[in-house]
Amino acid sequence: MEQYFVDQRIENSQLILDDKEQYRHIITVLRHKVGDELYFVDNTRKLFQAKLVDIQPEKAIFEVVESKLSMTELPVDVTIACSLSKKDKIEWITQKATELGAVKIVFFRSRYSIMNWKNNVVDKKVSRLQEIAKNAAQQSKRRVIPEVSYLSDLDQLNNVSNDLKLVAYEESAKEGETSILAQQLQKVGVNSIIGVFGPEGGFSNEEFQSLVDHGYQSIGLGPRILRAETAPLYLLSVISYNYELRMNEE
Numbered sequence: 212m213e214q215y216f217v218d219q220r221i222e223n224s225q226l227i228l229d230d231k232e233q234y235r236h237i238i239t240v241l242r243h244k245v246g247d248e249l250y251f252v253d254n255t256r257k258l259f260q261a262k263l264v265d266i267q268p269e270k271a272i273f274e275v276v277e278s279k280l281s282m283t284e285l286p287v288d289v290t291i292a293c294s295l296s297k298k299d300k301i302e303w304i305t306q307k308a309t310e311l312g313a314v315k316i317v318f319f320r321s322r323y324s325i326m327n328w329k330n331n332v333v334d335k336k337v338s339r340l341q342e343i344a345k346n347a348a349q350q351s352k353r354r355v356i357p358e359v360s361y362l363s364d365l366d367q368l369n370n371v372s373n374d375l376k377l378v379a380y381e382e383s384a385k386e387g388e389t390s391i392l393a394q395q396l397q398k399v400g401v402n403s404i405i406g407v408f409g410p411e412g413g414f415s416n417e418e419f420q421s422l423v424d425h426g427y428q429s430i431g432l433g434p435r436i437l438r439a440e441t442a443p444l445y446l447l448s449v450i451s452y453n454y455e456l457r458m459n460e461e
Contacts, residue, residue, distance in 0.1 A: 214250040285312040292317040294410040309347035311447035319362040323412035369425040
């Protein structure tokens with residue numbers, strides 16, 4: 212069944228959907244009829260199964276019951292921070308990182324970024340990416356819509372408070388480093404992780420050293436050199452295996 216996010220708390224057995232855009236999409240575009248069932252996630256991250264019971268000119272009324280389906284979020288909060296790249300790659304990263312469980316997606320400008328955003332277009336571009344994240348979260352049955360943001364300066368990542376701070380560095384892969392990431396993910400008490408990824412041209416030496424000086428651990432992502440849009444998805448997949456699939460086997 213389809214799933215949608217509503218910006219309200221569902222506190223009883225009835226949901227009145229009067230958001231114009233959602234009403235248009237569900238009733239006018241998809242032509243749902245009385246008796247159809249959907250899922251809604253409220254602003255407390257609770258999932259509800261809903262049955263459409265009445266359609267009025269500007270609102271739809273649903274009977275709802277809290278769902279007992281399992282939580283779909285990663286056991287750890289993961290932030291993916293990527294240097295700016297071409298529009299299609301940024302949109303791809305946003306969509307796929309959402310599907311793989313990221314709770315925050317950050318884009319930033321670095322020395323070798325092939326794209327730069329002027330100040331007057333930042334809000335529009337972030338809004339577009341936020342909509343992509345919302346749609347991907349609904350499609351993948353997430354309980355959380357990732358927050359998408361933009362930083363004009365890489366140094367703004369220096370003082371984040373994540374428990375585990377990782378920076379992907381292609382020189383580590385070239386040197387055959389394959390175990391540091393696995394070692395870092397075995398640490399006890401990790402509730403939040405940030406992974407930082409440079410552009411196709413990599414970080415400058417000064418940028419990389421600044422991140423390391425502020426607590427980031429340099430990691431390789433296997434023996435192959437990955438494209439800028441592939442690397443964050445690799446990390447999210449490894450985190451999913453480590454905290455979801457592997458743990459469920461034990």
